[in-house]
Amino acid sequence: MTPAQPPSIDSGQTESPSAATPASANPATYAPAPAAPQTSRRSFLKAGGMLSLSSLMGTAALMTQSDDAHAAAEWAEHFQKNYRLMTDQEKLEARVRLERRYSAEYGKPVSVDITGPQPGVLMGYALNIRKCIGCRRCVHACVAENNQSRGTRPGEKIEWIQVLRMERGKFEAEKMDHGYPEGLGIQVGGNAYTPAGQVLEGQFHYNPEAVPEKDATYMPIACMQCEKPPCVKVCPVRTTYREGDGPVVIDYNWCIGCRMCMGACPYWARRINVTTPVLPKAEMNPVTHYLGNRPRMRGVVEKCHWCLQRTRHGRYPACVEVCPVGARKFGNLLDPESEVSKVLERKNVFRLKADLNTFPKFFYFYD
Amino acid sequence: MKKIAIFTVALALCGGALYTAFALEKAQEETALAQAAQEAKEPQVCFESRKGSSEVTQREIQPGLPNVKCSPTTGAALWYGDPFDGTVPMGKMPGLEQLPEGHAVVRPRSEKLAILPMCGTACHNGVGPTANPPNLPKDKRPTAIPVMESLVPDVKDLQHGRGRIWCLDCHHTTKRDKLVDHFGDPISFDQPQLLCGKCHGDKLRDWRDGIHGKRIGEFASDGKKRWFTCTECHNPHNVQDGERNRGFIQLQPEPPPQLPNGMKDARHELVHPVAH
Numbered sequence: 001m002t003p004a005q006p007p008s009i010d011s012g013q014t015e016s017p018s019a020a021t022p023a024s025a026n027p028a029t030y031a032p033a034p035a036a037p038q039t040s041r042r043s044f045l046k047a048g049g050m051l052s053l054s055s056l057m058g059t060a061a062l063m064t065q066s067d068d069a070h071a072a073a074e075w076a077e078h079f080q081k082n083y084r085l086m087t088d089q090e091k092l093e094a095r096v097r098l099e100r101r102y103s104a105e106y107g108k109p110v111s112v113d114i115t116g117p118q119p120g121v122l123m124g125y126a127l128n129i130r131k132c133i134g135c136r137r138c139v140h141a142c143v144a145e146n147n148q149s150r151g152t153r154p155g156e157k158i159e160w161i162q163v164l165r166m167e168r169g170k171f172e173a174e175k176m177d178h179g180y181p182e183g184l185g186i187q188v189g190g191n192a193y194t195p196a197g198q199v200l201e202g203q204f205h206y207n208p209e210a211v212p213e214k215d216a217t218y219m220p221i222a223c224m225q226c227e228k229p230p231c232v233k234v235c236p237v238r239t240t241y242r243e244g245d246g247p248v249v250i251d252y253n254w255c256i257g258c259r260m261c262m263g264a265c266p267y268w269a270r271r272i273n274v275t276t277p278v279l280p281k282a283e284m285n286p287v288t289h290y291l292g293n294r295p296r297m298r299g300v301v302e303k304c305h306w307c308l309q310r311t312r313h314g315r316y317p318a319c320v321e322v323c324p325v326g327a328r329k330f331g332n333l334l335d336p337e338s339e340v341s342k343v344l345e346r347k348n349v350f351r352l353k354a355d356l357n358t359f360p361k362f363f364y365f366y367d
Numbered sequence: 368m369k370k371i372a373i374f375t376v377a378l379a380l381c382g383g384a385l386y387t388a389f390a391l392e393k394a395q396e397e398t399a400l401a402q403a404a405q406e407a408k409e410p411q412v413c414f415e416s417r418k419g420s421s422e423v424t425q426r427e428i429q430p431g432l433p434n435v436k437c438s439p440t441t442g443a444a445l446w447y448g449d450p451f452d453g454t455v456p457m458g459k460m461p462g463l464e465q466l467p468e469g470h471a472v473v474r475p476r477s478e479k480l481a482i483l484p485m486c487g488t489a490c491h492n493g494v495g496p497t498a499n500p501p502n503l504p505k506d507k508r509p510t511a512i513p514v515m516e517s518l519v520p521d522v523k524d525l526q527h528g529r530g531r532i533w534c535l536d537c538h539h540t541t542k543r544d545k546l547v548d549h550f551g552d553p554i555s556f557d558q559p560q561l562l563c564g565k566c567h568g569d570k571l572r573d574w575r576d577g578i579h580g581k582r583i584g585e586f587a588s589d590g591k592k593r594w595f596t597c598t599e600c601h602n603p604h605n606v607q608d609g610e611r612n613r614g615f616i617q618l619q620p621e622p623p624p625q626l627p628n629g630m631k632d633a634r635h636e637l638v639h640p641v642a643h
Contacts, residue, residue, distance in 0.1 A: 108431035126578075136621035137443060144436050144446040154628040162624070205626065205633030210617035286431055314585045321447050324416040325600060325615055326581030337588040339577040346578065367573070 083251035083291065084241060095290065102295060106284045113289040115312040117244035123306055123361065124246070124333035124340040126349070127220065130366040131327035134163050134211045134218030138319035138328065142222075145307060145318035146293040147285055148271075151278030158271045160304045161222040161319065165206040168215050222319075223248065223269035223304035224352060224360030231261035231270065240301075246333075246361055247306045249291040257299035266353050267360075270303045306330070333361070413437030413444045416581065416600045417616055421474055423452065441619045450583040454593050458558055462575045470591045472584075475557050476598070482518075483556075486543035490514075509533050521604035529607065537562055537603070556598075563597045 076097055081090065091114045102110035139161045143150060148158040212218065229248045232240055239254035240261055262270045276298045288294040289309035296302050307317035311330070320328040331338030336345075340363070343349065347365040354360075411425040413435060423435045428449050436446035454472035457463075463471055509522070516523055522534070539545040545553035546562045554561045564571030573579035574597075577588070581600065584592040597603070606614050626633065 133615055133618070134620060135443075135618055136623070137438070137445060139624070140438060140621050141445050154625070157625040159624050205623040207620065207623050207633075209619065211620045212615070212617065282431075284431075286429075311586065314587055314590055315450075316583055316586045318446055320586075321450065321583040322445055323581065324443070324618070326579065326595065329578060330586050331577075332587065335588055338586070339588070342576045343578050346573075346576075367579075 077253055080253055082237075082239065082254050084238075091290070098290070098294065102286075102288070105295075106279075106281045106286070108281070108284075108286050110284075110286040110288060112294055113287075113292075113309050113312065115289070118312065120332075120334055121245045122333040123225070123311060124331060124338075124344075124363070125225070125306065125361060126329040126331075126340050126343040126347075126363045126365055128327040128329070128366060129217070129219060129364045131325045132163075132218045132220060133325055134165060134206070134213075134216065135324060136163050137322045137324060138220060139163060141318040141322035142304070144283070145285055145310075147277075147279055147288070147295050148302070149273060149275070149277035149279060149296075150283070151275070153275070155274040156278050158273070158277075158302070160269070160271065160302075161220055162204050162268065164203050164219045164221060165213075166203070166217045166219055168217050219364075221267055221269070221352065222362075223265075224267050224358065224362040225304075225306065227359035227361065228357060230264040230266065230356075230358060234260040234264040236260060243291070243308075245312075247308060247311075248303075249305050249308065250301060250303065251291065252294070252296050252300045252302070255300040257301065259301065261301055266356055266358065270301050272301050273298050411437050413442050415444045416595060417602065418618065419602070420599050421476070421479070438621060440622055443618075443621075447583055450593050451591070455557070457594060458555070460558070460560070460575070462572075465589075467589060470589065472591070472593050473557055473596055474593065474599075480544065480556055483544035487541060491541060491543050519604075521602070524605075526605040526607040527603060557596065559597045559603070563603070 076093075080086070080094060083091070086094065095112045095114050098112045099110055102112065139159050142148070142160050143158075146160065148160065149156050151157060206213075206216075225242075225247050227242070229240075229242060232242060232248060235241075236258060237254050237256055239252075239256075240248060240250045242248050257272060259272055262272060273296055277296055279295055284295070285293060287309055289305075289312065292305050292308035307315075307319075310317060316330055320330045329339045329343055331340035333340055333344075335341060343365050344363065347367055349363045349365045351360045351363060412422050413425070415421045415423060423444055425433055425435055425437060428434045432448055434447070434449040434452050435444050436448075437443065438445045451472060454474050456469050457471040457473045460471070511523075525533070528536075535547070537546055539547040539553050542553050544556065546556060546559060548554050548562060549565060560571055560574060570579055580597075581595040582592040583595075584590060601614055602616060605616065623633070
């Protein structure tokens with residue numbers, strides 16, 4: 001670092017030393033510009049012409065290859081189609097554009113994958129609800145993998161997996177009034193005036209010294225990747241859809257942030273970026289997928305997509321790899337030898353809220 | 368007029384000198400900060416499934432891409448960039464013959480158990496201190512030996528088998544760096560499933576089929592996977608149900624999610640109950 005030049009001696013000899021420094025440097029010494037001279041019609045038209053000429057030139061500069069990767073991407077994104085309607089060539093262009101933009105933004109080589117569904121693969125997930133100890137490592141592995149916003153202010157911290165803590169016990173007559181919260185009884189929430197099965201904050205903000213607690217069972221929930229997803233039914237711009245190999249994905253560029261899907265999802269799986277996402281450069285995961293974990297913008301909805309950037313290349317999702325008790329299983333439902341097929345064949349399996357006919361591909365099991 | 372000019376010149380010179388001094392100080396601070404950052408960057412080690420079993424050392428496999436990310440709260444491994452870091456082929460495992468060669472790998476525990484070969488030569492060599500032929504205990508009731516208890520604290524309170532098994536049901540009598548099977552043949556510490564499966568056959572079957580235990584790597588049924596063996600998740604000296612009501616030791620959870628805007632703590636609903 002070179003020290004800046006000391007103030008020039010010449011400035012001391014002028015009548016007012018502050019005039020030598022730029023006006024923007026010190027607002028206290030800012031002198032208003034002299035009153036504008038009377039504008040004639042000629043000069044007004046001339047100025048207008050210059051203005052439109054310069055804006056046209058700016059447009060031209062943006063349309064051609066600009067050095068500013070961010071500006072070029074913004075411009076091209078306005079003319080981009082829905083991802084499902086894009087040709088392979090257009091997808092490739094979008095990929096190159098985004099790779100340039102993210103690499104410039106995060107200061108490291110970022111790849112944006114556009115690999116489509118692989119033939120013969122239908123992804124499925126199984127979770128052993130007896131094994132889960134509620135340590136929340138899956139929640140934070142998901143954040144490390146999927147580039148969620150991780151700020152501290154309200155709405156800046158986004159996590160896709162929620163781990164619910166449920167009290168163990170039996171439905172006994174004398175325990176009917178002792179549930180959580182106290183007074184509501186053990187069957188929380190279910191009557192004509194409050195929605196059945198509601199989840200209260202205390203059930204997933206547990207923070208004991210050590211888990212598992214003796215009297216608790218833990219139940220992680222995230223997107224269930226339904227075969228008949230209610231979120232897809234309600235999306236007014238059809239930006240969320242079911243991919244050929246199972247996962248329900250979102251084209252973030254077409255999302256208008258109306259949150260219809262968040263209201264429709266019976267599993268509380270969707271999150272919205274109400275603020276500009278906070279994603280430090282050092283923590284950003286540079287291996288991304290277009291429909292998966294590429295950095296999102298403000299005002300779009302996001303959710304679990306079973307780590308498309310990994311699973312499209314045969315790798316386990318991040319939450320499966322990090323579970324310390326091996327409660328999470330992932331595999332190909334079309335392969336009878338896969339882990340999930342074996343679970344379905346041999347274990348007691350249920351789907352969450354099966355009565356809603358959403359047909360999740362996420363199965364809970366116990367042994 | 369001249370006076371003012373002189374004063375201004377003096378002031379400007381002083382300002383310049385001060386500025387350079389500040390700039391120097393700032394530069395020194397920056398270098399100090401950079402040094403601190405470098406010191407903090409010394410390899411971070413995080414534990415994998417349970418504390419005390421296996422650890423990974425953080426390093427960069429690509430610019431900006433680490434092999435593992437560790438939790439700042441608990442020190443647990445949170446994310447794998449390279450699932451096959453430091454692994455070796457698992458070896459023969461009955462029932463997994465159909466897997467392609469080298470597609471089942473494990474992480475060897477030899478580093479953690481480097482002391483074990485010494486045990487076999489120093490004390491447990493089958494030769495008693497006074498007598499030859501071997502002066503092995505006549506009955507299988509463990510006796511407290513202070514050296515042993517200080518080396519392996521778990522032996523003071525063995526929580527496995529509910530009092531029906533003891534050390535030499537699993538550990539080899541003389542080869543202390545090996546486990547033992549029903550025929551007295553040694554089993555490697557990297558393949559404890561061959562030993563555990565002696566009693567827990569149902570769990571071994573589920574583990575072999577991939578529905579018990581943990582694997583990382585490729586999800587295809589014939590893909591390359593790193594298999595976590597029994598002792599990487601369970602402490603064999605302490606598996607009985609205790610306070611925790613599970614087969615795992617208790618561990619510190621990761622921090623809870625953000626509370627909804629305006630909510631002070633998670634006890635909100637206890638203080639303001641929902642009308643029923």
